[in-house]
Amino acid sequence: MRIFLYSLHTAIKNLWHEKWINFLTVMTVGVGLILLGTFILITLNMDSAIKRWSKGFGIVVYLNDDLSRDEEEELNEQFQKDPDIEEITYVSRAAALSELKDALGDKQSILQGFDKNPLPASFELKLRKGLLEPDWIRQKALEIKQMTQVEDVQYGEKWLLSLSSMTDDMKIIAILFGAVIFVAIAFASYSTIKILFYRRKDEIETLKLLGATRGFIRAPFLLEGFFIGLSGGIAGFLGLLS
Template sequence: MRERMKFFLSDAILRAFQNMRGNLFPILTTIGIIGISMLIFSTFSLFAFNLTSILKIWEDKIEVIAYLKKGVPLGEVEGVLKKVRRVEGVEAVKYVSPYDALSFMEKKLGSQKNLLEGIQPGVLPSSFEIQLEKDYRNSLRIKEVVFHLKEFRQIEEVQYGQEWVETFSAIVHVFRLTQGIMGGLLLIGLMFIISNTLQLTISSRKEEIEIMHIVGASPASIQVPFYIEGLIQGLLGTGLAVLFLFFLYYKVLLYKVFFLYLTPVMKEWFAGIPVLFLPPKTVVIILLGGMVLGLFGSFVASMRFLRYSG
């Protein structure tokens, strides 16, 4: 039984390659269409991956600043610091003295730090810079932390950039929703395009299939070579798509040519954010996905053709 199956598969693979070599033009056309289709999906995946990375970087920048009242003794500050660290949702706390705040402002102003001449550190309040746990970096959970911080009598004011946090949370929600919908629609579209393209390829070999029917070939011996062709065409088309996408990434994205078309504000937002290519694991998944789509397209196309021709 095992030997018979081994012979059947080796024969099917051989016939698949022979069929592809004998029908080079329609096969190349199919590979090209699969390549274009998968290039669209891979490009979408690349942008989605980089947008996710950008959102992650922006998410890490979300922090809460608690300003202390003037005149709070340093010994009391230490006690408050320990209590703040125990607040649910707080990941890390850093104490910023008035001297640290003034030094930071001088570095921020750079060559214009002379604007701070005459300002004494005592004018600036002490503060806590609070990093939040990942689950609390959204507009709803961050308010819980702020509520608890305001209960400390030593804290004068709590700031966390409410508008920015709410905007960021909305962006994340819309992006994830759009990513799911667009990804699903693209996959459905790809399956439709690939199955119809492969059906045209199979239809072009109608006479060959009819002869096989006449000589008594089983449905499996007719269909399996088509499935193998679908796998190979899916792999080749997807591989070409990934290679072309890497070329575009290397020539356009890596050198940030798109920066030329951004406004100064947008350039500041994206400064220091790396443009990444898809990780190897994702590339492998896309290649396997292309093979599966090719196999599925061949299955649908062959079943449809055999049903109509039968």
């Protein structure tokens, strides 16, 4: 206990004696943590936004024009049994035409050239969360397209690939940025301790001659590093809160 109190007293005394060097180190650590924390928050917010966008993602299955109502019901039952499909919405030909007219607004006259409804009936399939891997969805779309009742399948492949690429890039950038900040903080702390070590070289040599152990000599330096890191962490935390 006496050794710890001596080391603590020595560390506090040395921190005050070299206050400007230690202050700059604390600020360096604090600014580094603020930058890292800010980037992490931005990354988390972007990831959250991407997850919100992906909630509405699904596959649109267009049906053959000559399907009977019983065949459509049979296909609907197949989709309901699929564990990968979370929600199924049937859009009839009439409903699809009504949606198109609403989208066209005052330009509905372009549809007058059609003798009959040109739009097919469809199923809108919402997939379970966590199944937005491009390769998996591509395979799923191919399986559905091979069904005899299906005319075509669309699922926004380009959008999905862009989303997946953006997510992967964000993770890589976050790891690299975090590594750079960590190295910078570690280097700043190490350099400060090394400078202080050389400034007290004579004092250390005297302690060695008096028979002091390595642990006894190192303890004040370790406590100084702890206090510098703690102060930098608090400064960074307060900076993020502000």
